Amino acid sequence: MFSRVSTCGLTGLDGHLIEVETDISNGIPAFDIVGLAETSVKEARERVRAAIKNSGFKFPDQRITINLAPADIRKDGTDFDLPIAIGILVAAKIIPEESVRGYFISGELALDGSVRSVPGMLCKAIAANELHYSKMMIPAQNLPEVSVVKGIEYFPVNSLKEAVDHFSGEAAIRPAELLEVSGKSAIPSGLDYSDVRGQRHAKRALEVAASGGHNVLLIGSPGSGKTMLARRLPTILPDLSFEESLEITKIYSVAGMLPPHTSLISERPFRAPHHTMSAASLVGGGRIPKPGEVSLAHHGVLFLDELPEFGRSTLDILRQPMEDGFVCIARINSTITYPCRFMLVSAANPCKCGYYGDPVKPCTCSPREAERYLSRLSGPLMDRIDIQIQVPTLQYRDLESSKPEETSAEIRKRVNRARAIQKERYRDLNIFCNAMLTGAMVREYCKVDEEGTRVMRSAFDKLKLSARAHDRILKVARTIADLEESPVIRAPHIAEAIQYRSLDRSFMSWNSD
Amino acid sequence: MNKHLQAWVRLNLAEGMGISRKLELLRMLKTPEAIFEMDRKDWDGLGLKPAQAESLLSEDKLRESAEIIRMSEKKGIRIIPMDDEEYPELLRYIQDPPLVLYVKGVIPKGLGLGIVGSRKATGYGMNTAFRLASELAEEGFIIVSGMARGIDTAAHTGALHAGGQTMAVLGCGPDQAYPPENRGLMDRIARNGAVISEYPPGVKPQTYHFPVRNRVISGICIGVLVVEAGQKSGSLITAQAALEQGREVFAIPGNINHHTSMGTNRLIREGAKLVLSIQDILEEIPWSLSALPVYRKSSAPGTEPLSREESLILQTLRAEDLYHDQIAERTGVPRHVLFAALLQLEIRGLVRKDLTGRYAIVSDR
Numbered sequence: 001m002f003s004r005v006s007t008c009g010l011t012g013l014d015g016h017l018i019e020v021e022t023d024i025s026n027g028i029p030a031f032d033i034v035g036l037a038e039t040s041v042k043e044a045r046e047r048v049r050a051a052i053k054n055s056g057f058k059f060p061d062q063r064i065t066i067n068l069a070p071a072d073i074r075k076d077g078t079d080f081d082l083p084i085a086i087g088i089l090v091a092a093k094i095i096p097e098e099s100v101r102g103y104f105i106s107g108e109l110a111l112d113g114s115v116r117s118v119p120g121m122l123c124k125a126i127a128a129n130e131l132h133y134s135k136m137m138i139p140a141q142n143l144p145e146v147s148v149v150k151g152i153e154y155f156p157v158n159s160l161k162e163a164v165d166h167f168s169g170e171a172a173i174r175p176a177e178l179l180e181v182s183g184k185s186a187i188p189s190g191l192d193y194s195d196v197r198g199q200r201h202a203k204r205a206l207e208v209a210a211s212g213g214h215n216v217l218l219i220g221s222p223g224s225g226k227t228m229l230a231r232r233l234p235t236i237l238p239d240l241s242f243e244e245s246l247e248i249t250k251i252y253s254v255a256g257m258l259p260p261h262t263s264l265i266s267e268r269p270f271r272a273p274h275h276t277m278s279a280a281s282l283v284g285g286g287r288i289p290k291p292g293e294v295s296l297a298h299h300g301v302l303f304l305d306e307l308p309e310f311g312r313s314t315l316d317i318l319r320q321p322m323e324d325g326f327v328c329i330a331r332i333n334s335t336i337t338y339p340c341r342f343m344l345v346s347a348a349n350p351c352k353c354g355y356y357g358d359p360v361k362p363c364t365c366s367p368r369e370a371e372r373y374l375s376r377l378s379g380p381l382m383d384r385i386d387i388q389i390q391v392p393t394l395q396y397r398d399l400e401s402s403k404p405e406e407t408s409a410e411i412r413k414r415v416n417r418a419r420a421i422q423k424e425r426y427r428d429l430n431i432f433c434n435a436m437l438t439g440a441m442v443r444e445y446c447k448v449d450e451e452g453t454r455v456m457r458s459a460f461d462k463l464k465l466s467a468r469a470h471d472r473i474l475k476v477a478r479t480i481a482d483l484e485e486s487p488v489i490r491a492p493h494i495a496e497a498i499q500y501r502s503l504d505r506s507f508m509s510w511n512s513d
Numbered sequence: 514m515n516k517h518l519q520a521w522v523r524l525n526l527a528e529g530m531g532i533s534r535k536l537e538l539l540r541m542l543k544t545p546e547a548i549f550e551m552d553r554k555d556w557d558g559l560g561l562k563p564a565q566a567e568s569l570l571s572e573d574k575l576r577e578s579a580e581i582i583r584m585s586e587k588k589g590i591r592i593i594p595m596d597d598e599e600y601p602e603l604l605r606y607i608q609d610p611p612l613v614l615y616v617k618g619v620i621p622k623g624l625g626l627g628i629v630g631s632r633k634a635t636g637y638g639m640n641t642a643f644r645l646a647s648e649l650a651e652e653g654f655i656i657v658s659g660m661a662r663g664i665d666t667a668a669h670t671g672a673l674h675a676g677g678q679t680m681a682v683l684g685c686g687p688d689q690a691y692p693p694e695n696r697g698l699m700d701r702i703a704r705n706g707a708v709i710s711e712y713p714p715g716v717k718p719q720t721y722h723f724p725v726r727n728r729v730i731s732g733i734c735i736g737v738l739v740v741e742a743g744q745k746s747g748s749l750i751t752a753q754a755a756l757e758q759g760r761e762v763f764a765i766p767g768n769i770n771h772h773t774s775m776g777t778n779r780l781i782r783e784g785a786k787l788v789l790s791i792q793d794i795l796e797e798i799p800w801s802l803s804a805l806p807v808y809r810k811s812s813a814p815g816t817e818p819l820s821r822e823e824s825l826i827l828q829t830l831r832a833e834d835l836y837h838d839q840i841a842e843r844t845g846v847p848r849h850v851l852f853a854a855l856l857q858l859e860i861r862g863l864v865r866k867d868l869t870g871r872y873a874i875v876s877d878r
Contacts, residue, residue: 201837204848219870350868356633357869362743362772363633374868390870392836455856462860496852499837502870 001025003090003097006133007083007105008124009075012289012336013250015120015127019069020080022087027063033084035068038076038288047078047109048085055113055160060092074333076288079118082107082137085160086167099167103155104128107139113160117141119256122249125149135175137163144263145253147178148246154178191232194405198394202229205389205500207411210236211418212479213433215322215344215384217307219374219502220391221361222354226347227272229391230303233345234268235408237301238419244299247339251298255291269300271342275309279317289329289336294321297342307346308376315381318344322384344385348374358393374503386435386472387500418482434479439471446474451491459498473497515582520545521594522578522713525612527569529562532609545594581713588688590714591616601625607732607758611711617687618703621678625733626654626794627755629748630664630740635773636867637834638741640875641765642667643674645738648791650677655706657682657734659726660699662692664740664748669702678706682729684722688714727751728758735798736761738788742776749776752785761797763788768833822846822854827874830864834871 001024009018031045052059066084068075083105089095106124108116121142128136129149138146140156153175157163165171193203202218206229209216218226240248248265252258258265273282273293284292294302304310321327325341350356351373355363365373382388422433425445431437437445448456456473459465465473477489477497486493524535524545538559542548549570556566568574585592593599593614601620604610614620628646630638646656646668656672658665660681672679681702683691687710690696702708711729712722727750731737737755739762742748752762764785767774781787788794819827825844829835835843841851855872858864864872 198838200841219868221869357635357867357871360770360772365633390836390868392838392870455853458860459856462862492849492853495856496849498856499852502866 001091001093003087003100005083005087005090005100005105006103007080008127009073010077010120010123010254011073011334012338013123013254015124016073017127017131018073018075018080020083020087021067021069022084022091023065023067024060024062024088024091025065029061029063031064031066033066033068035066035071036074037068037080038074040078041068041075041080044078044081044084044109047081047111048088050111051081051109051113051160052085052088054111055164057089057094057164058092060088064088064091072333074288077118077120078108078116079106079120079124081109082115082139082157082160082163085109086163089164095164095167096169099169102133102135104133104136105163107137107142107157109160115139115157115159115163119258120254121145122149122246122253122258125152126250128152137166141260143176144261145249145258147263148249150178191235192408193232193235193411194407196225196228196232197405199225199229199391202389202391203406203411205387206233207236207415208476208479208483208496208500209233209343209345209387210238210411210415211483212386212422212476213343213435214386214476214479215435216346217382217385217388217503218345218347218391219350219388220347221356221358221393222349224391224393226391227303227305230301230305230345230347231270231272232408233301233343234270236411236415237268237343238412238416240266240268240299248299251291251295251338255296257296269297270303271297271300272303272305275304275306275311277314279311279314282314283317283321283327283340284329284336284338287331289331289338291338292327292340294318294327294340294342295338298339300342302342302344304344304346307348308373312376315377319380319384346385348377350374350390360393382503383468383472386476388502389500390502414483417485418479421482421485422479434475434482437471437475437478442471442474446478446489448474448477448489448494449491452477452489452494455491455494456498459494463498465498465501469501473501476500516546517544518592518594519578519582520549521613522581522592523574524548524569525711526574526578526581527565529565529568532612534565535612584714585615588714589617590687593620593709601733603735604729604732607728609728610732611729614709614711615687615713616707616709617699618705618707620680620707620709621655623653623655623678624735624798625657625680627657627730627734627737627751628664628668628740629658629727629730629737629751630668631742631746631748631773631776632661632663632665633743633773634663634667634741635771635834636865636869636871636873637767638664638765638773639667639867640865640873642740643671644875645740645765645788645791646671646679647675647677649794650675650679652791652795653677655680657730659683659723659730660691660695660702660708662695666695666698668740669698673698673701673705680706680733681708682726682733683708683710683712683718684726685718686710686712686714686716689717691718723747724750728754731755731758731760734760736763736794738763738765738794739777739780739785740765741767741773742780743772744775744779746776749780752780761786761794763794763797820854820857822850823858826851826854826858827863830872830874834867834873836871840872 003022005020007018008015049059090097108118117139122145125146135153137155140158143156155173156176166173220226245264245266271293282292283294321340326337326339329336351365352369353364355361477493480493480496481489593616599620642664650656650672656679658668669679685691687708690699731751731754739748739752755762762785764777764780765788829843865875866872
């Protein structure tokens with residue numbers, strides 16, 4: 001008595017076909033799962049046994065062997081429960097063999113026989129489509145996320161009994177009506193820049209950052225509003241394209257982090273991991289690697305608050321993904337790639353206690369500590385941060401100001417326009433925003449007029465800007481020019497860009513001449 | 514080995530008695546050598562406790578003094594005792610002058626003016642100290658400070674910038690660079706004045722050295738200018754010492770809402786002279802300054818006329834240090850003009866942006 005049921009395994013974001021082969025033969029009753037099954041798959045034995053029994057079927061008192069083919073790929077997760085149970089029932093002749101043909105089956109079982117949702121269903125649906133499977137049996141709760149993948153008949157089930165009844169023809173389930181694709185954000189929205197009083201300078205800097213995809217460092221005392229400003233950045237980033245939404249949704253689906261009833265994430269994610277986080281949770285990891293924070297922030301914002309508190313090794317790990325736009329996690333039997341094209345927004349206090357230069361609260365750091373604090377940030381990482389600005393502590397008086405604040409929607413209009421210009425300019429290149437310009441491209445695309453060159457030169461002479469600031473200033477100036485729809489970079493653009501390079505000024509240069 | 518010098522160093526090393534007691538010994542016996550050449554039995558007449566005499570005459574201290582002299586020679590540090598012609602004139606007359614000074618460089622002759630203040634200075638404080646130090650140095654003053662971080666550093670740098678002379682009084686041996694990042698500054702001070710200390714080479718900085726050191730700063734000077742001081746700043750100890758020594762105390766007023774100016778503002782309330790420009794200092798100095806050498810004036814920062822917006826910004830910054838947003842709000846200068854104007858002012862050295870993001874006036878035209 002043998003059966004074969006198709007299901008789907010995941011490597012990173014890619015699904016691949018896995019066949020669940022079941023053999024029931026006479027002998028001492030046993031239940032074995034082979035084919036490089038991890039613990040969570042091995043445990044399916046207990047769930048499947050109980051679920052079958054509690055759904056009113058007899059669990060065969062025979063020797064049962066399950067093989068997950070191809071047998072040389074590691075399998076992890078609970079989504080093999082349902083196909084294994086169906087496989088056993090087919091082999092036990094409770095379900096007719098031909099009825100399961102052409103189905104992709106996936107789902108976790110509870111002991112009472114109900115079917116639970118599993119992560120990564122979107123990626124599995126995409127794989128099923130590519131493998132020309134036309135029918136999928138999935139947990140009912142997973143239905144919203146697969147509705148973007150057309151061309152497949154979905155049979156949502158709530159329990160093993162429903163599944164069996166469907167296959168045995170007792171109560172056939174009708175293919176689900178696909179829901180209208182409804183976008184849903186991964187973060188609670190309702191945020192808007194009009195909530196932030198004052199802070200015009202910081203908001204403008206973030207508008208420039210959003211327009212050119214530049215990474216940002218915000219420096220300011222606790223309570224100055226760094227987090228508030230950063231959290232609203234996704235609201236002014238350009239609108240997501242369908243492909244971008246799909247990429248984000250795939251990552252969230254695999255991570256099991258899709259909000260319920262979500263078919264497609266249509267707002268840019270905002271991730272704010274704490275500085276005690278491990279390197280593995282930042283870039284992704286685990287024996288079967290899960291996406292890390294950098295990937296969860298794909299096409300969105302990765303916010304690192306208290307940047308100097310992050311371990312140096314943690315920050316150094318960030319460099320490669322920031323450069324490449326993807327992380328590659330190598331394991332003995334597989335290499336998994338997750339995309340991670342995010343905007344880095346980081347925040348730092350000016351000193352350890354946070355109150356350096358605060359007019360009201362005294363700073364309790366020793367001067368040495370205060371000066372060392374920011375210089376601790378690793379040079380290579382700072383090299384990838386184009387915009388560094390100070391966020392002033394607001395006085396009560398400023399909060400009272402009654403001037404209407406600009407809404408995120410108004411700002412985003414300008415951002416979208418500037419992005420469109422960049423997309424057009426770089427259409428033949430492999431990039432889409434100014435932040436991605438390489439050294440050679442900077443020289444080609446960042447043309448500065450005469451007056452601007454003069455300003456740049458004298459600023460470098462007099463302000464002792466570091467050499468590595470040069471290209472960053474040009475890139476940011478290019479974005480500012482794009483915001484004004486100016487084909488060449490002019491002096492005011494350069495002047496503004498230089499003001500966004502706060503840490504390059506040698507503040508500590510009193511003792512060097 | 515110079516017997517006279519060694520006797521001074523040895524006397525300085527003796528423990529268990531204060532400087533005034535040692536000075537009393539010197540008054541009775543005229544020279545330090547005489548103390549050590551005396552017969553043991555004559556000691557009773559001096560009224561020293563046995564432990565004091567023990568420390569004074571101990572073999573250890575003799576060896577130590579020889580070692581200090583050897584070390585100083587090796588490191589190019591000169592030992593200037595109180596009776597040396599190079600010893601700062603005014604310092605001799607304070608109650609507890611250092612018996613011996615360890616010197617790197619040459620102690621300049623002339624009027625000293627102390628400029629001290631907080632180690633955690635604001636842009637306003639740093640810029641003020643730098644500007645006043647260079648102006649006073651141009652007038653011929655020797656700018657004396659403690660080479661600490663913050664105001665001290667700005668004061669020394671300002672004096673050097675104007676091509677003037679400056680002296681640093683340390684709380685450690687003159688071979689120790691403290692704070693370490695000021696090593697370069699220390700060398701430049703030694704070339705354009707002197708780095709001095711009452712602590713012999715090799716002595717590490719200790720927290721209790723600094724208050725003691727402060728009396729030397731004020732002792733060398735005719736007056737002390739406190740630029741910026743919080744409520745518990747060490748520069749207030751210097752101001753106190755200056756008062757006790759009969760020196761002038763000057764203070765730069767600050768924003769009454771800022772804790773960083775609390776100390777200086779209190780000094781002013783308690784009678785310190787409020788300083789708006791170096792004229793306020795010059796008019797308090799009774800000595801004739803005409804005899805002092807005047808150093809070259811540094812070139813004025815930019816001579817091109819300022820634009821309307823630039824003058825407006827300078828005008829606004831005169832009141833206090835401001836953030837970009839505040840400047841925008843108060844001047845009403847549109848954004849794209851403001852960025853350019855601020856950058857121009859920065860490039861011309863008229864304003865400076867500090868770590869907190871505030872702009873401060875460096876030099877007023």
